[in-house]
Amino acid sequence: MRKKHFLLSVVIVTAVAFVAAAVVYAACPEIIKGIDASAYKKHKKGTVVFHHKKHEETYAKQYPDLYKNGCGECHHDKDNKPLTNLTCDDKVxxxxxxxxxxxxxxKGKKAPKLNKKERLAYHAEALHYNCKDCHKKFNKKYKPKKAPTTCSKCHPKKKKK
Ligand code: HEC
Ligand code: HEC
Ligand code: HEC
Ligand code: HEC
Incomplete structure (x- = not known):
């Protein structure tokens, strides 16, 4: 009888440990190196290293005025509605x-003039709007602190081969 209880508690403890581990490890990414990089056959620019965790945790706490929509500052649904209550366990x-x-x-002389909506069809344009708009707001408000807005600050220079 005692032994049975013991075994049962071992099973329960193990199960709890697994669930706890799952909660810890279904975490948001710490760093994303090259957003959707696999969609690119060839990269013109150096791969961006994006510190997701810093952005979604540290900066969000430090600068709540820039994060009125929480995760939804960057994540939205098919109608561009901010996903304010996203969690790290959700499928994104x-x-x-x-x-x-x-x-x-x-780009260039022959390129058609596109409005913002048309530009947003392009992946890099969507990323640039998202990243740079917030960085510009930040730089204006928190001078002399500076979040990157120039090419090489986000795209490290490629090594010449
Ligand atoms: C500053 C912008 C930004 C903020 C804020 C942000 N994210 Fe993200 N997140 C991204 C980008 C960019 C990606 C990569 C998307 C892609 O691969 O196309 C991503 C990816 C993810 C992924 C998927 C990771 C994977 O491996 O597929 C999860 C989960 C996620 N974010 C959750 C969250 C949650 C939860 C929050 C809020 C607590 C949040 N994000 C806040 C920009 C952001
Ligand atoms: C489920 C579809 C979907 C996903 C996923 C998605 N977007 Fe969007 N996004 C839209 C739609 C729709 C719009 C509105 C523009 C339009 O009508 O084409 C939009 C608009 C935007 C805008 C303009 C925002 C504004 O209001 O001016 C930015 C910037 C943007 N997306 C960046 C991103 C980034 C960065 C990611 C990944 C973290 C992402 N989007 C993921 C559908 C999506
Ligand atoms: C909602 C606001 C916001 C958005 C959106 C945002 N950032 Fe930032 N980012 C910040 C802030 C705030 C800082 C600087 C904080 C400081 O200097 O204290 C920063 C700093 C950085 C830095 C330098 C420091 C570091 O953390 O590596 C890089 C690189 C960066 N961001 C990349 C990106 C990229 C790439 C995107 C788009 C996928 C992005 N950011 C979108 C707020 C934002
Ligand atoms: C705030 C950060 C940031 C800044 C500043 C920035 N980019 Fe990007 N850019 C990105 C992100 C994020 C992507 C998505 C691909 C990736 O993650 O590498 C991207 C994608 C691109 C791409 C498509 C991918 C490729 O390598 O071919 C090009 C081209 C590009 N950027 C050019 C530029 C140019 C030119 C400038 C300066 C005028 C610039 N970017 C400034 C963050 C930035």
Whole structure:
């Protein structure tokens, strides 16, 4: 009888430990190196290293005025409605699922003039709007602190081969 109880408690303790571990490890990504990089056959620019955890935890706490929509500052649904109550256990759609064309919009003299909505079809444009808009707001408000807004601050220079 005692032995049975013991075994049962071992089973329960183990089960609890597994659940706890799952909760801890179904975490948000710490760092994302190259957002949707697999969609790119070729990268023009150096791969961006994005500190997801710092952005979603540290900065969100430090600068709540920039994070009125929480996770929804960057994550939204198919109607562009901010996913304010997202959790790290949720399945998150990739930006490229909706902002489908890899790269920036066509540029140069012959390129068509696009409005913002048309530009947003391009993956890199959507990312640039998202990242830079917040960084610009930050830089204005929290001078002399500076979040990156220039190419090489986000895209490290590629090594020449
Ligand atoms: C500053 C922008 C930003 C904020 C704020 C943010 N995220 Fe993200 N998150 C991203 C980007 C960019 C990706 C990569 C999307 C992709 O791969 O297309 C991502 C990916 C994810 C993923 C998927 C990781 C994977 O491996 O597939 C999860 C889960 C996630 N975020 C949860 C959250 C939660 C929960 C919050 C709020 C607590 C949050 N994010 C806040 C930008 C952000
Ligand atoms: C489920 C589809 C979907 C996903 C996933 C998605 N978007 Fe969007 N996004 C939209 C739609 C729809 C709009 C509205 C523009 C339009 O009508 O084309 C939009 C608009 C935007 C805008 C303009 C916001 C504004 O209000 O001016 C930015 C910036 C943006 N998305 C970035 C991202 C980033 C970064 C990710 C990944 C973290 C992402 N999107 C994931 C569908 C999506
Ligand atoms: C909602 C606001 C917000 C958005 C959106 C945002 N950032 Fe930031 N980011 C910040 C803030 C705030 C800082 C600087 C904090 C400081 O200096 O104390 C920062 C700093 C950085 C830095 C330098 C420090 C570090 O953490 O590595 C990089 C690189 C960066 N962001 C990349 C990105 C990229 C890439 C995106 C888009 C996928 C993005 N950020 C979107 C708020 C934002
Ligand atoms: C705040 C950070 C940030 C800044 C500043 C920035 N980018 Fe990006 N850019 C990104 C992110 C994030 C992506 C998505 C791909 C990735 O993660 O590497 C991207 C994608 C791209 C891509 C498509 C991928 C590739 O390598 O071909 C190009 C081209 C690009 N950026 C050019 C530029 C240029 C040119 C500038 C300066 C005018 C610039 N970017 C400034 C964050 C930034």
């Amino acid at each position: 759609q990739k930006c490229i699922d909706c902002h489908k064309i890899p790269g920036e919009r066509p």
